[in-house]
Amino acid sequence: MAKKTKFYVVWKGKRPGIYTAWNECKAAITGYKGAQYKSFASLELAKEAYNGNYEEYKGKSQGEALLSQEQLLKIGQPNFHSIAVDAASSGNPGVMEYQGVDTKTKKILFKQGPFEQGTNNIGEFLALVHGLAYLKERKSDRIIYTDSRTAMSWIRKKNCNTKLAETPKNKIVFDLIRRAIHWLKNNNYDTPIVKWETKAWGEIPADFGRK
Numbered sequence: 001m002a003k004k005t006k007f008y009v010v011w012k013g014k015r016p017g018i019y020t021a022w023n024e025c026k027a028a029i030t031g032y033k034g035a036q037y038k039s040f041a042s043l044e045l046a047k048e049a050y051n052g053n054y055e056e057y058k059g060k061s062q063g064e065a066l067l068s069q070e071q072l073l074k075i076g077q078p079n080f081h082s083i084a085v086d087a088a089s090s091g092n093p094g095v096m097e098y099q100g101v102d103t104k105t106k107k108i109l110f111k112q113g114p115f116e117q118g119t120n121n122i123g124e125f126l127a128l129v130h131g132l133a134y135l136k137e138r139k140s141d142r143i144i145y146t147d148s149r150t151a152m153s154w155i156r157k158k159n160c161n162t163k164l165a166e167t168p169k170n171k172i173v174f175d176l177i178r179r180a181i182h183w184l185k186n187n188n189y190d191t192p193i194v195k196w197e198t199k200a201w202g203e204i205p206a207d208f209g210r211k
Contacts, residue, residue: 007046011036011054018046047092051121052150053161075200080104084145084196085131086206087123093164096120096173098127100134101206103145110134117170122177124151125160127206128193129180135191145196147204152193158184 008025010016013035019025022039029035036054040046049057080103087098097113110130113123128151131144146152154160159181166174196204203209 006039006041007043008037008039009046009050009057011050013037016050018043018050048121048148048150051092051119051163053153056149056153075197078103078145078196078201079143079194081141082143082145082194083109083131083135084204084206085124085127086147086204086208087120087127088208089118089120089123093117093119093170096123097208098123098130099206099208100127100131103205106205112176115170115173117164117167118173119162119164121148121150121154122160122162122164122173124148125154126173126176126180128152128155129183132189132191132193133183133187136187136189143192143194145194145204147196147198147207149195152195155184155193 005020006022008019008022010019010025010028013029013032015028017028019028025037025039029037038049038054038057040049082103083100084103085098085100087096089096095114095116096118097111097115099111100109101107102109112126112130124146125148128144128146128148132155134140135142135144160177162177164170198204
């Protein structure tokens with residue numbers, strides 16, 4: 001049986017980045033005091049983690065193990081009185097877009113992009129803020145589903161903790177980020193933001209289908 005490839009994220013080290021070989025990762029962290037690194041089972045998980053915060057991932061398993069019947073029963077079914085949001089980025093950074101849909105019907109409620117340059121995490125963050133504003137404007141008591149723990153963390157902190165630097169190429173995205181942060185800091189909301197259980201329910205309904 002072929003050995004599964006692991007992807008190694010180095011947040012802090014001699015050369016931060018994503019590596020596919022442990023020897024390369026080891027070389028990037030050896031001798032660096034306070035190095036932050038972790039292995040992931042897929043490139044997608046590694047990219048999301050690298051664009052996020054090490055504290056969100058350390059000590060947590062990022063495996064892709066199947067859930068038991070008992071776990072599936074415990075999780076139950078999704079709440080369809082909800083909307084679901086997701087983003088897609090062709091590269092990291094790359095062309096980025098995001099959308100929000102009705103969880104049950106998958107009807108698109110809002111969609112932004114594609115933007116010339118962004119990241120998946122930025123898109124997930126903007127999608128959540130857009131969803132919060134969308135539901136507040138309509139005085140809706142629906143909940144929001146997202147499959148991004150990083151975006152949920154950024155919402156809690158009311159800040160977009162991206163490592164992407166602002167340039168003329170992505171100014172429109174950073175303008176949206178600034179608007180989103182301003183909205184979070186100047187609006188109250190009681191909309192629950194809930195993690196979509198991908199392992200139990202499959203891809204989030206707002207998924208762009210690019211995997």
